[in-house]
Amino acid sequence: MIRQPIITVMGHVDHGKTSLLDKIRNTATASREAGGITQHIGASEVPIDVVKKICGPLLSKMGATITIPGLLFIDTPGHEAFTNLRKRGGSISDLAILVVDITKNLEPQTYEAIDILKQYKTPFIVAANKIDLITGWRKQETYSFIESISKQTKDVQEQLEAKLYSLVGTLSEAGFQSERFDRVGDVTKELSIVPLSARTGEGVAELLMYATGLSQRFLEKRLDIEPNEPGVGGIIEKKEEKGLGITLDVILYNGTLHANDTVAFATSAGISTAKIRALLRPKELQELRESSSKFYYVDFVSAAAGVKISGSGFDDALPGSLIISTKSPTYEQDIKSELQEVFTTDKTGVILKADTIGSIEAISKLLGSIDVKISKKSLGKITKRDVLDAFSMRATDAHNAVILAFNVGIEDEAVQESQATGISILRADIIYKLIDDYKEWIADEKKRERDLLEKTLTFPGKIHILPNSAFRISHPAVFGIEVLSGRLRPGYMMMKENGEMVGKIKEIQDNGVGKQEAKKGDNVAVSIDGITFGRQIHDDDILYTYISSDEIRALKFRHADLLGEDDKAMLEVLAQINRDSKNEK
Numbered sequence: 001m002i003r004q005p006i007i008t009v010m011g012h013v014d015h016g017k018t019s020l021l022d023k024i025r026n027t028a029t030a031s032r033e034a035g036g037i038t039q040h041i042g043a044s045e046v047p048i049d050v051v052k053k054i055c056g057p058l059l060s061k062m063g064a065t066i067t068i069p070g071l072l073f074i075d076t077p078g079h080e081a082f083t084n085l086r087k088r089g090g091s092i093s094d095l096a097i098l099v100v101d102i103t104k105n106l107e108p109q110t111y112e113a114i115d116i117l118k119q120y121k122t123p124f125i126v127a128a129n130k131i132d133l134i135t136g137w138r139k140q141e142t143y144s145f146i147e148s149i150s151k152q153t154k155d156v157q158e159q160l161e162a163k164l165y166s167l168v169g170t171l172s173e174a175g176f177q178s179e180r181f182d183r184v185g186d187v188t189k190e191l192s193i194v195p196l197s198a199r200t201g202e203g204v205a206e207l208l209m210y211a212t213g214l215s216q217r218f219l220e221k222r223l224d225i226e227p228n229e230p231g232v233g234g235i236i237e238k239k240e241e242k243g244l245g246i247t248l249d250v251i252l253y254n255g256t257l258h259a260n261d262t263v264a265f266a267t268s269a270g271i272s273t274a275k276i277r278a279l280l281r282p283k284e285l286q287e288l289r290e291s292s293s294k295f296y297y298v299d300f301v302s303a304a305a306g307v308k309i310s311g312s313g314f315d316d317a318l319p320g321s322l323i324i325s326t327k328s329p330t331y332e333q334d335i336k337s338e339l340q341e342v343f344t345t346d347k348t349g350v351i352l353k354a355d356t357i358g359s360i361e362a363i364s365k366l367l368g369s370i371d372v373k374i375s376k377k378s379l380g381k382i383t384k385r386d387v388l389d390a391f392s393m394r395a396t397d398a399h400n401a402v403i404l405a406f407n408v409g410i411e412d413e414a415v416q417e418s419q420a421t422g423i424s425i426l427r428a429d430i431i432y433k434l435i436d437d438y439k440e441w442i443a444d445e446k447k448r449e450r451d452l453l454e455k456t457l458t459f460p461g462k463i464h465i466l467p468n469s470a471f472r473i474s475h476p477a478v479f480g481i482e483v484l485s486g487r488l489r490p491g492y493m494m495m496k497e498n499g500e501m502v503g504k505i506k507e508i509q510d511n512g513v514g515k516q517e518a519k520k521g522d523n524v525a526v527s528i529d530g531i532t533f534g535r536q537i538h539d540d541d542i543l544y545t546y547i548s549s550d551e552i553r554a555l556k557f558r559h560a561d562l563l564g565e566d567d568k569a570m571l572e573v574l575a576q577i578n579r580d581s582k583n584e585k
Contacts, residue, residue, distance in 0.1 A: 003225045003304040004045065004070040005215040006092055006253065010117070011099035012109035016129040019198035020099055021075050024208070044073045045305070048212070054143055055209045062213025068223060071211055072304050073097075074251070092234050092253045094219050095211060096124035102163045102195065103133050106170050112432030114174050119365035123218070125192050125210050126178065128167060132197040134159050145195050145203035146182065160195065167193065181210055188218075227302045230325035231257035235265060238317050241310070244278075248309045250323055256302040257325060263309070264331045266321035266357065268379060271335050273326060274313030281307060318379065320357030342377075349373030349400050350438075351390045353382050355407040359431070363406060366435050375400065382425060384413040391421045398449075399442055402426060406434050453559060460555075460570035461486035461545040463494075465537060466523070473534065476506050476527040486545065486570050488518040493546040494528065499581020502536055502543060503528040520566070547571075549578050 009017045025044050047070040052059055059066065074093070096117055100110060117124050132139060136156045140148040149157060164180055171178045171191060178191035192210055196203025215223070233252035241247045248265075257263070257279060264273045280295040301307045309323075317323075322338055324331040342361045350367070352374050354360045360377050367374060376389055382405050394401035403418075405427040418425055426441060428434035462485040469480030481488075494502045506527045508515045518524045531537060547555070552575050555563060563571070 001225055001227050002067055002069065002220065002223045003253075004068055004072045005094040005211075005219055005223060006072050006074060006251065006304050007211055007215075008074045008093040008096045008122075009099060010096055010113040010124075012101070012104075012107040012113075015099045015101040015104070015107070015110070016198040017099045018075055020097075020127060020129065020196075020204075021073055023198045023201050023204055024073065044075075046071045046073065046208075051208050051212050055205050055212070058144065058205055058209045059212060062209060062217065064213055064216040066212060066216055067220075068212065068216055071208070071215070072306070074306075091120040091122050092251055093120075093122055094222060095215055096122050097127050097207070097211065098124050099127045099129050100167065101130050102128040102160075102167065103130055105167055106174070108432055109430060111174070112430055114176075115366055115432060115435075116362050118175070119362065119369065123214065125194060125207070125214070126167070126171070127203075127207055128164065128193050128195045129198050131160060131195045131203065132200050134163070139200045140202060143201050143203075143205040145206050148202040149195075164193065164195065181206060187214065225254050225303050227256055229255035230327035230331075231255040231261070231263075231301070231303070232322065232324050232328070233257070233303075235317055235319050235321050235323050236306075238314065238319055241308075244280075244310045245312065246314045247280075248314055248317055248323065250307055250309055252301055252303045252305050252307060254303050255325070256300050257307070257309075258300040259298075262326045263323050264326050264335060265314075265317045265323045266335055266339055267316035267318060269316070271332060272313065272316060274311050276309055277311040279307050279309060318357050319355075320359070320361070345375055345377055346373040347375065348393060348396050349375035350393075351375065351386050351403040352377045353386060353403060353405040353408050354379060359406050363404070363431055363434065366431065367404075367438075370435075370439070372438070373400070379408075381408055382410040382414045384411065384417045387414050387417040387421060387423050387425075390423045399445060402438070402441060404434055404438055406431060450562065453562060457555065457559065457562070458492060458545060458547050458551060459487050459489075459563075460547060460567050460574055461488045461492065462570060462573075463488060463526075463543050465539060465541045465543065467539040469525075469539075470533045471525060472527075474532040476529040477531050477533045477537070478525055478527045479533055479537075480523065480525050481543075483518050483520050483522045483524075484542075485520055485566050487520070488524075488526070488545070489516060494543045495546040495577070497542060497544065497577065499577050501546065503530045544574060544577065547574050549575065552578070
């Protein structure tokens with residue numbers, strides 16, 4: 001049996017995800033002579049007969065015999081539904097539609113969606129929405145973009161081309177080759193962009209055509225199911241319903257679930273089971289978010305479908321977890337393997353806290369893509385223990401001494417411990433922003449470390465004592481110099497070319513004003529205690545910064561990024577002076 005593909009609709013807030021599905025539902029409702037439409041879990045089932053009626057002859061252009069029973073669209077409020085639509089390192093979602101406001105191009109949540117789609121390797125179509133906002137656009141009584149665009153003025157067509165060109169460029173920067181759907185030569189190598197209007201419906205026919213055709217041509221094997229097998233699905237959401245208690249919203253992607261079946265699922269303590277008291281489907285065009293009076297009870301549900309499950313014992317179920325009928329002989333092994341895969345950690349790394357298993361997995365994948373390791377993953381509020389675990393990371397790698405928290409709260413004790421230990425807690429409710437915040441935190445930490453190193457390390461320097469520039473002979477000796485190479489700071493020990501120590505720079509002044517650093521080309525006055533001008537040092541002497549051999553090696557091999565080419569050359573000179581002076585001794 002071939003099930004309908006699960007198609008997730010994603011995109012930035014206000015770009016038109018729900019409006020697009022509303023238009024598809026309204027379209028399908030008006031075309032129900034050949035079929036019906038059911039909405040559930042923020043999702044809509046569109047039977048294939050309805051798709052064919054809307055698309056008309058367009059569907060035949062995809063060159064595939066259509067055998068799928070329809071399309072199951074899922075509306076995501078953000079990342080959550082998609083990341084919870086997961087199974088063993090992949091996604092339950094077979095295909096995605098990325099909705100982009102063509103007047104605004106890609107925005108933060110669009111990038112978040114793209115990153116998640118990349119990590120889950122989910123194919124997707126770009127729905128370039130709001131073409132009706134183009135100045136001069138004239139609504140046409142058609143669901144076809146091709147028909148509509150042919151009737152627009154040349155100026156409108158050029159405006160659309162400019163916006164599409166901009167979108168293609170932005171997608172290229174994100175790593176994708178793309179083109180308007182009717183110009184795509186190879187759908188396996190280029191993203192298809194379907195211009196449309198969720199308000200007027202223009203372009204909906206081509207979107208349904210591509211979603212159907214791509215599913216049929218490239219996903220047919222994935223859509224093969226055994227309807228008589230034990231049901232397997234993903235928990236999208238857990239919530240309390242009046243009169244029903246704790247219920248689970250589930251997308252079933254294989255097999256069949258029956259009322260009175262016992263199902264297994266993950267909890268924070270391991271694996272738990274519960275008996276299904278009732279399977280509920282919303283009435284036509286109603287969502288699971290609606291009141292219980294708008295549901296109807298069914299005896300069984302087969303994939304692919306969305307369903308609300310009622311029963312006792314679901315209190316600790318984890319959203320994002322598999323839910324499997326215990327009729328499956330491998331249910332325990334399957335759930336354990338899933339948990340092990342998601343919660344595998346490294347010996348060192350950042351601390352990750354999130355609201356669902358799906359979020360943990362998605363963020364783990366994104367962090368892995370930028371080579372960030374994770375030492376601890378857990379669900380729920382940030383605790384004092386989390387802060388202490390992050391603090392313990394500071395000894396091995398300060399860049400791991402941080403907590404990344406997604407969509408979770410924080411206990412008062414954790415706040416106090418964070419303030420006491422200086423452990424940073426980065427919190428966000430958009431995955432994309434959390435990753436960006438971490439990158440920014442790392443950059444700030446590296447800059448802070450660099451600034452500290454800049455202040456504490458001794459850098460190479462070479463100076464020339466200017467003739468007739470001695471302002472004071474001794475106690476301390478004060479004289480003018482030119483910095484020939486590198487830099488000079490108070491506290492630097494100076495030596496001659498033969499390795500003979502001269503003394504420590506006490507102060508640097510420029511026209512009577514104290515300076516913390518003098519660089520190549522600067523003419524300044526310096527003071528050195530413990531010497532007498534005319535004895536240890538003289539006019540036109542060349543002096544060098546003294547740096548020990550160990551410090552030279554540290555600069556060359558651990559802090560080379562802090563050095564310029566002149567600095568590196570000077571280090572070789574200083575190293576030779578050290579070797580020669582040791583040989584003389």
